[in-house]
Amino acid sequence: MTQRRMPSGQGPARRPGRASRPTQRVRVRDTASTRVEPRATAKAARPVAARRTAATKSAVKRTVAPRPKAFTGRAAVLVGLLVALVLAYTYPVRTYLAQESQIAKMKAAQDAQRAVIAEKAQEVAKWQDPVYVGDQARARLFYVRPGEIPLIVLNDPEGAARDAGKTPAAAPPDKWYDTLWSSVEAANTEPK
Structure with a gap:
């Protein structure tokens, strides 16, 4: 009797007609004598399918269950829905x-x-103070109080040098780009 395989490739959990698996295997030979053989150790254990074919000595045709698709229609709909939601929320x-x-x-x-x-x-509050207003008038407008003599210092180094009888300091030479530009302007002018 051929047994049907599960999609995972394993046979049914229980075989029909047997209560449980025996601990020792009995081999029947053509002779009348029977011999009890101990079960193989874990190191020499073969897979279930190999043991079964070796025990029955007949080839059992395996059926291969179709693998489920990696990308199903439900997954495509779900991905499409997620893309639509992302686009809708951007x-x-x-x-x-x-x-x-x-x-x-x-x-x-x-x-x-x-x-x-x-x-x-804060500035408006300062201008409400009469002392601050007086200080600003003296600093900005050169106001003086009655009885004070105003003294204004002018920064005129050339005039001070003339008054002292010294020659004024020579002007520093022009920058190179000023000299270059003046030569370009001189070359651009036409003689009259």
Whole structure:
């Protein structure tokens, strides 16, 4: 009787007509004598199929179960659905991230404006003080209080050298690119 194989390639768990597997194998020879042979050790154990063919001495035709496809129709639908979801969510996510960056920029601009407002408020508070206003008038407009003599220092090194009777310092020579440009301009002018 030919037994049907499972898709995994293994035979059924129990063989019909047998209660359990014996611990020793009995071989029947053509002679009338029977001999009990001990079971093979684990090192010399053969696979189940090889032992079965060796025991029956007949070739058993193996049937190969078809392998399931690696990429089924359900998997294709699932991948298509995931791609559609990713494409559907990209625009809203991009819009959300753009709005978040705009909000962050606006908050930074507000903080900068608040800092400028605080500086201006401190400056206005300074101008409310009459001592500060007087100091600014003396520094910027050269105002003096009654009884003070104003002294204005002018920075005129050439005039100071003339008054001291010294010759003024010679001007530093022109830069090389100024000399080059003046020669280009001189070559460009036409004689009259």
